[in-house]
Amino acid sequence: MAYYPVNLRLARRECLVVGGGAVAERKVGALLAAAARVTVLSPLLTPHLAALAAGGEIVHKPAAYRPGAIGIFFIVICATDDPAVNRQAAAEARAGGALVNVADAPELCDFTVPAAIARGDLLITVSTGGRSPAFARRLRQELAERYGPEYGPYLTLLSKLRDEVKERLATAAARGEFWREALDGEILALLRAGKEREAEEKIIDAVSRFGTQS
Numbered sequence: 001m002a003y004y005p006v007n008l009r010l011a012r013r014e015c016l017v018v019g020g021g022a023v024a025e026r027k028v029g030a031l032l033a034a035a036a037r038v039t040v041l042s043p044l045l046t047p048h049l050a051a052l053a054a055g056g057e058i059v060h061k062p063a064a065y066r067p068g069a070i071g072i073f074f075i076v077i078c079a080t081d082d083p084a085v086n087r088q089a090a091a092e093a094r095a096g097g098a099l100v101n102v103a104d105a106p107e108l109c110d111f112t113v114p115a116a117i118a119r120g121d122l123l124i125t126v127s128t129g130g131r132s133p134a135f136a137r138r139l140r141q142e143l144a145e146r147y148g149p150e151y152g153p154y155l156t157l158l159s160k161l162r163d164e165v166k167e168r169l170a171t172a173a174a175r176g177e178f179w180r181e182a183l184d185g186e187i188l189a190l191l192r193a194g195k196e197r198e199a200e201e202k203i204i205d206a207v208s209r210f211g212t213q214s
């Protein structure tokens with residue numbers, strides 16, 4: 001089954017997680033990282049979820065799912081350990097217009113959750129079409145070593161310089177060509193070594209030289 005990859009903006013969107021176990025805890029963490037408003041419907045919570053509820057970071061509805069309990073949400077994740085409950089809650093949520101994820105039934109998911117690495121605004125995700133989440137996790141670990149924390153500041157720098165490049169190079173084609181040449185390992189090596197000023201100067205210098213060539 002082919003998936004269409006998207007990046008959802010969840011800030012201030014209402015999201016519901018049914019179930020309060022280990023899987024729910026992981027999904028809640030990712031929702032909160034995206035600044036979503038999270039409600040958890042579950043009689044029991046993991047200690048971490050309980051702490052989030054006590055701190056007001058999530059809303060806890062301390063009850064088992066029953067028909068009619070879902071309400072209106074943008075996203076609903078069904079993650080109880082009861083397959084029948086997950087299916088029933090998923091059907092109700094979808095009928096209410098939500099995008100639905102069912103932790104134990106990939107075939108019932110409107111969307112699946114990839115393994116993810118965030119470095120500032122850089123987001124690297126891995127999915128296996130549900131074939132092997134364990135492999136997605138393993139690849140995420142490998143990629144996290146390859147793409148370390150320096151990629152956060154690197155992206156910030158690129159974003160800042162993008163405006164400058166826009167001013168200096170007149171056409172989108174020239175800008176595209178510039179960036180294809182400029183994104184080499186040298187700038188990253190400088191950032192890794194903590195030499196942000198030098199990295200910035202190097203890019204500005206490259207823009208000037210490129211500008212006079214074209």
Ligand SMILES: C[C@@]1(CC(=O)O)c2cc3[nH]c(cc4nc(cc5[nH]c(cc(n2)[C@H]1CCC(=O)O)[C@@](C)(CC(=O)O)[C@@H]5CCC(=O)O)C(CC(=O)O)=C4CCC(=O)O)c(CCC(=O)O)c3CC(=O)O
Nearest residue numbers: 104106112113114115127128129130132133134136137140
């Ligand atoms: C379809 C999907 C739906 C969804 O959850 O969105 C789904 C479904 C299922 N997962 C199952 C099992 C495991 N899931 C993990 C871990 C993760 N699962 C995640 C996503 C997804 N899991 C979606 C597909 C993603 C893709 O396309 O690859 C990750 C990537 C993202 C996240 O959850 O945050 C996160 C790693 C995060 C990270 O570390 O970076 C581990 C590993 C572990 O826990 O150590 C195991 C045990 C080992 C194994 O089975 O592989 C089972 C069987 C349950 C059972 O046997 O009872 C089902 C149901 C089924 O397959 O039928």
Ligand SMILES: NC(=O)C1=CN([C@@H]2O[C@H](COP(=O)(O)OP(=O)(O)OC[C@H]3O[C@@H](n4cnc5c(N)ncnc54)[C@H](O)[C@@H]3O)[C@@H](O)[C@H]2O)C=CC1
Nearest residue numbers: 019020021022023024042044064065079080081085103104
């Ligand atoms: N998609 C994924 O990433 C993964 C999915 N799974 C599947 O996810 C499911 C949950 O796994 P865990 O979190 O480890 O289970 P768990 O046993 O740690 O937690 C289950 C939670 O569901 C709650 N619950 C049970 N009945 C409920 C009801 N009627 N209404 C509301 N809440 C209810 C419990 O109070 C508990 O908080 C399992 O079915 C497992 O097969 C497992 C691993 C990964």
